[in-house]
Amino acid sequence: MNSAREPSVIASHEAVQGTAQTTHEVFNQAGALENHNLYLGDQALREAIQRQAPAAEAELVDYGQLCGVPEFIELGFQANAHKPSLHTHDRFGRRLDVIEFHPSYHALMDQAFSAGLHSSPWREAEAGQGEGAHAARAAKYYLHAQVEAAHGCPVTMTFASAPTLQLNPVIAKTWLPKVLSNAYDPRNIHYREKTALTIGMGMTEKQGGSDVRANTTQASPIGEVEGCEAYSLVGHKWFLSAPMCDAFLVLAQTGAGLSCFLVPRWHPDGHKNPLEIQRLKDKMGNVANASSEVEFRGALGWLIGAPGRGVPSIIQMVAMTRFDCMVGSSAGQRQAVIQAAHHASHREAFGKRLIDQPVMRNVIADLQLEVEGSLAMTMRMARALDSQSEQDQLLLRLGTAVGKYWICKRNPQHAYEAMECIGGNGVMENCIMPRLYREAPINAIWEGSGNIQALDVRRAMSRSPEVVDAWMAELLTTAHSDPRQDAVVENLKHELAVSDECSSRRLVELLALSLQGSLLLRSGNAAIAEAFLAGRCEAPSHHFGALPAGLDLELLINRANPHCYDL
Ligand SMILES: Cc1cc2nc3c(=O)[nH]c(=O)nc-3n(C[C@H](O)[C@H](O)[C@H](O)COP(=O)(O)OP(=O)(O)OC[C@H]3O[C@@H](n4cnc5c(N)ncnc54)[C@H](O)[C@@H]3O)c2cc1C
Incomplete structure (x- = not known):
């Protein structure tokens, strides 16, 4: 456990030792998930990076290591334990408008900005080295956001501001070099x-x-x-x-x-x-x-x-913040699932490790299946951002709205279910789960809530019908690969024909499922695609953990396990 969160426990333990017999031995507790490499342990992410940005691997290995260090993890706890506070005036009554943050917040910000989470694709494009830059940055942000998500808000906004600032060449010239500098300067000065x-x-x-x-x-x-x-x-x-x-x-x-x-x-x-x-x-x-x-x-x-x-000016910023909502919410899902898998691997109940209990296996596999779909869609949008092709730009127009709607909206239920895997410990504030749970609905609400995303999809379709053609072209790549995927696409076509404003969410859900199914079919991992088509398309359930029988749960559980591939 992180000692900085437990001084009172240590003190009371010492006091008890002097005065009374120890009452019991502590065993069968999972311990903290730390000192692991978040990148190396994440097979789904590694496969995506090998496809889209192989040159970034070495850097991501280092970043994954950093994100598993106890001291770095502790910064996330500290930044949330000490709320920022506002000072409107100085003691003489002069206006200040200053926010005071805990040093841990500044440390997280410093790391994020030094790592270029707000800048790397724009800087690399300028230097003519942009290949895979959005994918690499999304992967790094995905690792970073698993430690602490809230400070990502200004990181994302700074990142997303670049295309809008470009609209004013004078501002772009004077402001962008410092906006895109890989440094953090928190001083309240000119x-x-x-x-x-x-x-x-x-x-x-x-x-x-x-x-x-x-x-x-x-x-x-x-x-x-x-x-x-x-x-x-x-x-x-x-x-x-x-x-x-x-x-x-x-x-x-x-x-x-x-x-x-x-x-x-x-x-x-x-x-x-x-x-x-x-x-x-x-x-x-x-x-x-x-x-x-x-x-x-x-x-x-x-x-x-x-x-x-x-609106057209700021919408360029909004498109990028929506993309980052996809990255951030996928990261929340991944952190939740590795916490659950870690706990279940180290906790026994009824004579077996939880991870070996059949019902728990289904839950953890299903939580990881969700991550697979979320990450596939997020990284596909990263590829579209990296691409100059018209097809990808059209895909992106619908994809950021669909992806934000779907991934962010699935998050609260996902976080809750992972919390339940951990049992009572998962509800405690010294565990990351309450924070993941409270963070989960935020991305869904800001930057356009669910209905607004659904309406935005309709608007895009009616203004530029070619976005639908681009979506269908994407789905065509897996036509006739699997009848369940074909059935989802048929449902989508039907919905496109009959959908009215009232059924907008249904349309968006079919867009999301059809794309995720197609991407997983193309990923080369047949067992993951099979689980998705069976558990999300053919026999969807109301809660996580109700995947139908006969699937390769072992593979999903291994991919959920933060240590399995960390070699
Ligand atoms: C943590 C956090 C940080 C934020 N930071 C910022 C920030 O930095 N800058 C900023 O500008 N804003 C920020 N926001 C505000 C956020 O973007 C808005 O709360 C959000 O866009 C919804 O607007 P609203 O709260 O006014 O709700 P409303 O617009 O009143 O919407 C309420 C509900 O009605 C739905 N709705 C609205 N119109 C329709 C319609 N036509 N049909 C069907 N349903 C509809 C919405 O989807 C929503 O569910 C932040 C919000 C949060 C929670």
Whole structure:
């Protein structure tokens, strides 16, 4: 166990030793899952990387090692035990708007930014070395997010901001080098003095979150500042995460309609830009990350993209954050399953290790099957990001919405079931499971909740019907490989023909299942594809652990085991 979480236990144990007989020996407890290599132990990820980014393997082996070190794991516990706090004013009454974080949060951020989780594909593309860069970065992020997910919010937003910042060439020239620098500079000082910059995002207002057209924040032109059209923003945001970022991409109304702005924390003149943090959100999960309510009191913002084109401008950022939701939620699933498999391998009940009990075998195999499907879809989207082909761009248009909907939505149930594998210990705060469980619904809700993803899929299909052709072309690669897969595709075709708005979720679910089935059929691992087609398509169950008889559970359990392939 991580000693930093257990000082009182050690103290009371010492006290007891002096005064009383030891009452019992502690045995048949699994112990902490640590000192393992998250990459080497993850056969599904390794296979994906061997296909998509083999040059990244050595780096991922090192990263997998880091993510299994007890001290690194402990940072995740500490960052969540010590909530960030807001200081609105200094002791003399001057406005501060500073967030105080525990050192463990800064350590995690430092690691993430030094590793280029926010930058590597953009930097490598610039250097002409982009092959497999999104796949490699997604894999590294998948490992990192398993240690702690909440601090990934500013990492993702900074990563995702790059395509939107590119829309303003002057801003891109001045801001992007520091946004993409592989360094973390948490100082609350002027952006010109900093070595590295982070970017947040402000869309959601009180009266409208999903419906950003309802935004009331007003932006009035004030002329050119530092070579860009500047505006003064008055209004608020109801959710603005990571408010210590150096600037925020914000939507506000102009005479031309909703427009996108980059609002820096410090004004170009050197004073604090009047962006005031009202309070921090008291969230049930995502605790290490600060999310805030803010007011803009004449804050300067530079126009990004054309006036009135706010949604198309920021949507480039949103597409990337949705992709990262797929990465993050797949990572949550993987961490949950390795915790469950580790526990079940080291705990006996009724005369056998839990992992050898037939019903438990079905549960763990099924939890891993979910990871296989999630990872396959995520890495397929990473490949599409790495590709310049039109087919892949069309696939991506539907795939990020479908993938975010499906993977994020499956997560809470998956986390809960893994928690149940661990029994009562899985409910305790000194275990990672409560954190994984509370984190699980977050990705599903932010960046467009389930219904919004489903509606976005419909919108994409009606505006560009070729996205459906691209999806079908992808499925065609496995046509006639298996009648169960063919049946899902037939169902999908039927749904495409009859679907109305009310049945949008059904359509999205069929899109997700059809793609996952096809990808697993193509992965070259027949037993995994068989389990998916039998357990998700032919005889789907209501809960995890009800896979039909006759499947190769041993293979899935080995792939769930964090040590099996770690050689
Ligand atoms: C931890 C966290 C961090 C966040 N950080 C940020 C941030 O940094 N920046 C930011 O801008 N926002 C942020 N958000 C806000 C988040 O993006 C919104 O909460 C989300 O988009 C939903 O908006 P809403 O809360 O206003 O709910 P609503 O828009 O009111 O939606 C409520 C429900 O109605 C559904 N719904 C909406 N419209 C329709 C429709 N037409 N048909 C059917 N169903 C519909 C939605 O899917 C949802 O389930 C964050 C949220 C969380 C939880």
